[in-house]
Amino acid sequence: MNKLFKRIIRIGITPELSLDRVDEIKVMNSIKVHGFLAVSLSCVGASFLLPEHARFFFVLALTHSIATVSIMLLHSLGEHRIAKTIFVFDPALLVTMILVYFGTESNLQYVSLILLFTYVFIFRRGDWQDLQLIVIFAVLTAISVAYIHFGRISLVKLTFEEMDTVRVVVYILAFTLSSSIGFIMYQNSLSRRRSLESTIRVSMRDATILQTISANMEDGVFKSSKDDGLVYVNQSFVKMFGYESVEDILRTHPVNLYPSKADRDSLFMRIEKSGKVANSLLQYRKKDGSHFWGRVSTTKIEEEGEEFVIGTVTDVTIQQAQDEVIKENEQRLREAQSFARLGNWEMGVRSKKMTWSEQSERVHGFKTNDDENAYSKWIRCLETVTEKEVDAAIAHCLLMNEAYEFGTWYNSPFGERRYLHYICLYKHGNQDQEDSWYGTVQDITQQKEQEQEIISTREFYHKVLNLIPIEAVIIASDRTYQFISENAIADDELRTWLIGKHDRDYAEYRNLPLDFADERAERVDEAFRTGLTVRWEEKMQTRDGRETYHIRNLVPLKFPSGTGEIEKFLMGYSFDINDIKRAQMKLELNNKELNIVNQELDRFVYSISHDLRAPIASVLGLISLAEESESMEETGSLLKMQREALDRLDRYIRDVIDYSRNKRLEIDPVEIDLKNLIETCREELAYLPNYQGIEYFVNVEDGVSITTDFLRIKILFSNLYSNAIKYADPKKKSFVGVTISPNGDGIKIVFEDNGVGIKQEYIPKIWDMFFRGTSEGSGSGLGLYIMKEAVANIQGTIAADSSEGKGASFTIHLPNLS
Incomplete structure (x- = not known):
């Protein structure tokens, strides 16, 4: 309960209030609480004694309660003046209400005197407004009491017994209020006395502490008057x-502590003018006449009508020397910044207020002092950076807590175009200072222009190397690629990836044998080691499996670096020699074919010379016999033998013609009527002796057709039928069969007979020129050779299967030719 009462008493007290105001509020709250209890209890007692007036007493208690709550609420809101006014006039209102109701016979008007004395005591330290309230209270109360008394105003008429009861209640209330107010005044006085004693004790303790600090501190402490000089100093x-x-x-007179009297007089003039001097730098003189720099802070005070100056002096001679060094360094820094075109800047994140150093102003071309639009002007001058990008950069610095750098072309207000490089950091502010974005700015226009010139030159040479129809690369001394032309690698992604990598990386990427990378590495090492051009031929395989050929060259180059050392590079270039290689391979193939043709020609000439002379010699011999013969029968037999020899000669000549046409004529694809072609080739051989004794079968499936060279396919069927008829077995019932069926994008031909057949060991040789598997018959030995060459010319294949005495079978696959 005691804690609750203390909390109520302290309502409205805050740390910034003065001690008098705190005492005043505590007394007012205490009196209102005690008054509330006294009035409430008095009204309750009076209601029991005078029940017919209980409603009036309830209104009194309610009015006083509202006034008490209002005073507490106004104190808590800091409205102390209004609370004080209600505090003064609330009792006056209650007294007036009771006097009007019961009349002045209740003697309540004497309570007003108690209240007046109370207000005078409470507000004795108050201002003129408090005095004004007390005067108004006294005047209004006196007028009200006089008016009610002399006007004999009374809303109710009480009996003598009832009036005595009211007077008793009033006396009890007056006694209670007087006692409570007296007790509160006593408690307040006691509290102030204790507080004062405590303050004195603290002050004495603080004085002891200050004296100890003064005696032990490094700064000099003094007390002095202008006329009498020093009155106190510490050690x-x-x-x-x-x-x-x-x-x-x-x-010692204080003048002796200064280089001159004018220095002391100047200091005291400043003290007289402003009452104090803070951290002022002065030169002082020691007893031995040497000088030192000191910083003095002084305050003017008044004691018993006399003015004094108290303060401290700090020896800053070393610091001053350091400051001089710092100033000199700062001057050098400004000169260096000016030479490097480097400036400092700072910008408030929220206000966008910009502060630039002198060099920064020269770099940007305008000043930010008192220019509210400096930020907008700066943003407009940035050529490649927008305001949104600046905000994003600020957010980056705040989030990542690291420096942010960016460069941009800058168009100054005077039309000068510069390239500026910014380094930015984020700094958190405090309660009195907002967060800021700060850093450096450097004008690197000359460097940027040189870089662009270098880039432009490099791009020019890269473009030249890309346009030259050769493959070009540049290899550094660490064996990595530094440049690759588009002709060397057309794939942009692969070309970019390979920069800075080795041939082994390329081989692994392309799934090439590592021997390929090792061989290249050996060539590169050789070029660096010998300093001579290395050249070699290299065969590669493309992704689609094609083989390509290149002549590679590595030329050593040397350049001086920025550090004075010599940097070594290799300039690699290569030529695509695929056309040359194909021509060479074709030439070699042609030479090989020419050798084969020459060999065939030798054999052909030999065979022709032998095979042509044999029939001719036979005919000549038979003619001689016929000339000597006298028998017609014998002459007829000799003529028949001559005819047979001439037939052999004719067939031989036709084979030679077929051979020549197959070698010489171009392929002419046409659609072939297979059945008609087969019948024609067979009927052309009807003159052969065995033709009539053979049964012929032809089976061509429906829908089968072929587009190919007519001459070659005719040679094929003519030779097949010719051999089958010539080598038919007279001991058997002979047959020749042809079956043609579809085969992919072409046809399959199966040609078979039941003739004398071919020995198994002869089958690999039957395709050779002038080979004869039997001494029987009159063949030239060219038929099967010409037939195979004809099939090869129309991109077909032919295979033979035979056994001696069982016939032969030939399988031919022919494609359609466009």
Whole structure:
């Protein structure tokens, strides 16, 4: 309960209030609480004694309760003046209400005197407004009481017994209020006395502490008057000025502590003008005449009508020397920044207020002092950076807590175009200072222009190397690729990836044998080691399996670097020699074919010379016999033998003609009527002796057709039928069969007979020129050779299967030719 009462008493008290105001609020709250209890209890008691007036007493208690709550609420809101006004006039209202209701016979008007004395005591330290409230209260109360008394105003008429009861209640209330107010005043006085004693004790303790600090601190502490000089100094002050004791320096006139009297007079003029001097740099003189720099802070005070100056002096001679060095370094820094065109800047993140150093202003071309639009002007001058990008950069610095760099072309207000490089950091502010974005800016226009010139030159040479119809690369001394032309690698992604990598990386990427990379590495090492051009031929395979050929060259180059060392590179270039290689391979193939043709020609000439002379010699011999013969029968037999020899000669000549036409004529694809062609080829051989004794079968499936060279396919069927008829077995019932069926994008031909057949060991040789598997018959040995060459010319294949005495079978596959 006691804690609750104390909390109520302290309602409205805040740390910034003065001690008098705190006491005033505590007394007012305490009186209102006690008054509330006294009035409430008095009204309750009076209601029991005078029940017919209980409603009036309830209104009194309610009015006082509302006034009490209002005062507490206004105190808590800081409205102390209004609360004080209600505090003064609330009791006056209650007294007036009771006097109007019961009349002045209730003697309640004397309570007003108690209240008046209470207000005078409470507000004795108040201002004129408090005095005005007390006067108004006294005047209004006196007028009200006089008016009610002399006007004999009374809303109710009480009996003598009832009036006595009211007077008793009033006396009890007056006694209670007087006692409570007296007790509160006593408690307040006691509290203030205790507080004052505590303050005195604290002050004495603080004085002891200050005296101890003064005696032990390094700064010199002094107290002085303008006319009488020093009256107090600590030991640090004595040491600082080089004196032996406190008494020694106190006997010295203060003028002796300054290089000149004018310096002291100037200091005191400043103290007189502003009442104090803070951290002012002055030069002082020691007892031995040497000088030192000190920073003085002083305040003017008044004691018993006399003015004094108290303060401290700090020896900053070393610091001053350091400051001089710092100033010199700062000057050098400004000169270096000016030379490097480097400036400092800072910008408020929220306000966008910009602050630039002198060099930064020169770099940007305008000043930010008192220019509210400096930020907008700066943004407009940035050529490649927008305001949104600047905000994003600020957010990056805040989020990542790291420096952010960017460069941009800048168009100054005077039309000068520069390239500026910014380094930015984020700095958190405090309660009095907002967050800021700060850093450096450097004008690197000359460097940027040189870089662009270098880039332009490099792009020019890259373009030249890309346009030259050769493959070009540049290899650094660490064996990595530094440049690859588009002709060397057409794939942009692969070309970019390979920069900075080795041939082994390329081989692994392309799934090439590592021997390929090792061979290249050996060539590169050889070029670096010998300093001579290395050249070799290289065969590669493309992704689609094609083989390509190149002549590779590595030319050593040397360039001086920025550090004075010699950098070594290899300039690699190569030529595509696929056309040359194909021509060479074709030439070699042609030479090989020419050798084969020459060999065939030798054999052909030999065979022709033999095979042509044999029939001719036979005919000549038979003619001689016929000339000597006298028998017609014998002559007829000789003529028949001559005819047979001439037939052999004719067939031989036709084979030679077929051979020549197959070698010489171009392929002419046409659609072939297979059945008609087969019948024609067979009927052309009807003159052969065995033709009539053979049964012929032809089976061509429906829908089968072929587009190919007519001459070659005719040679094929003519030779097949010719051999089958010539080598038919007279001991058997002979047959020849042809079956043709579809085969992919072409046809399959199966040609078979039941003739004398071919020995198994002869089958690989039957395709050779002039080979004869039997001495029987009159063949030239060219038929099967010409037939195979004809099939090869129309991109077909032919295979034979035979056994001696069982016939032969030939399988031919022919494609359609476009």
